[in-house]
Amino acid sequence: MSVPSPHSAPLSPAAPLLEVSGLVKHLGGKRVVDGVDFSCRAGEVLGLLGPNGAGKTTSLRMCYGFLRPDAGSVRIAGHDLVTAGDAARRALGVCTQDDSCDSDFTVRGNLEQTARYYRPKLADVHARIDELLTQFGLDDYANHKPETLSGGYKRRLMIARAVVHRPQVVFLDEPTTGLDPQARMGVWELVARLRREGMAVVLTTHYMDEAERLSDRLILLQAGKVRATGTTQELLGNVVGEHVVMLPTASPGAAQVEAWLRGRRLCPSTVLADWHFALDAPGLAAFVAAFPELRYEVRPPTLDDLFLTLAKEDRP
């Protein structure tokens, strides 16, 4: 499938299909991506997380060639995106945030036209398109124009288009934003299918449940740098803590709790009328001992807590 190139090394089966190292990008005089490294293997879903402005989309746009990095490299299936761009682009598929379906073509026409933008050409393009229309539930809409589709089906078409040429690495930039719960679940099933087919999938999302369910591994970006990496539980444990205590701000002992937290250099997040703060196991034991009469809830941390923690860290 790929074009031989002096800049393309043969990949061992265990080697990552996506290798990103030392990415740096300045935009508008600001260093928005600052030395980002990550990789993704075949059959793995990598979630890219971070608050707004963390550098997720800029990193992703460098990975699929929309932006040129100021430093660093991106290798797709062993091909350097700069020096062996054609081969690298042949091996990647992209589903952008914005709806970019071609309104001059039908659903089937969109897939046919996208296939024309790849060389070497697909030998079995019509069979592949029929297969995708069935797999993505687009059979009934094959001859419809994209603007007549619902948001969920448009997104299905976007993802089908991204994989029409059987790429090895797929980038999905917020694939479920703006979709209703049923359509979101439909997209989740498609992502699971891509993983089963052995593609390396990189995904960004603002939905914490989605990142948690879909990703095998998460990369957390903050201020253009990789803040943490690992499974959801590893990330939460390392960045947030083991337990989260939820306490109404109007509790009788709130002032004492605030003083106790200040003594431990902890600052609670306020969510509506509750304080949320993370504690490790000894910390929780100390809290229980210090406030035996207090009523509160203890729960495991979620990715929402992670974002609240990062937001606090980002505050000047």
Place this chain on the structure above:
Amino acid sequence: MNANNVFRPAIDWQSRAVMGRHLRVHLRNWQTAAVPPICEPLIMLLAFGVGLGGQVGTLLWRGETIAYLAYLAPGILAYTAFMTSFFQSLYSAFMRMHYQKSWEGQLTTQVRLEHVVWGEVLWSATLATAYAVIVCGVLAGFDLWGPLDLHWTWVPLIVPLTFVAAMAFSAVGLFFTAIIPTLDHMGLPFFLVILPIGFASSTYFPLPDVPWLHAVVQVNPLHHLAEGLRRLLLEGTPTWHLAAVPALSAVMLLLLMPLDLRLLRKRVFGDA
């Protein structure tokens, strides 16, 4: 951005694939797409050539008295190539880039921005040339009917000449595509730049006897295209104007394409 990165993509398969997409869409609507290149010269020849020409009668061209209709016919041919390529590279390309997002869809594939832009240039030039050929057919009809007496020996030269000139015109159109903020501003390049260039080019009427204007039009390929085609069709003589068309077009492409690509990269990707 070196010259290889700017001009080499013009001959890459991706640029042809982008052009092929536009061609496919256009051919699907060929019945309606064929109306403007047939009707526009027909209306212009009847309204201006026969109608206004009936009032004007004759005019002086190169010291000879000729019918206004004969003067106008080659001008319409040049003007068609000019306007078609401008319209495609300005309005249609802007729609594809800004509203349809078809550029973004192409850019997620093996197609790079250079290919999208060259694809637009090649498509504009192809359509402009095809329209010029259709206009030739209309002129041939007038020739057969009687009001025109044209020389057809060198007519195949019209194809490469209009193609090259239309490429240069579309490079100007893409410059405006890159800088106009919204569709509401589309009128500005049309009325401030394109129409003045179009009319001050010996297309619809001879240039007035103003020395600075005669000096300025020497760098306008449309003027040379109109004058070259006029000598070709009215006298059957290829002249230096025909050599000036590819030369000036090449200079325009050399100057404008790197600028267009830089501006469009900033516009599309937000990256200088």
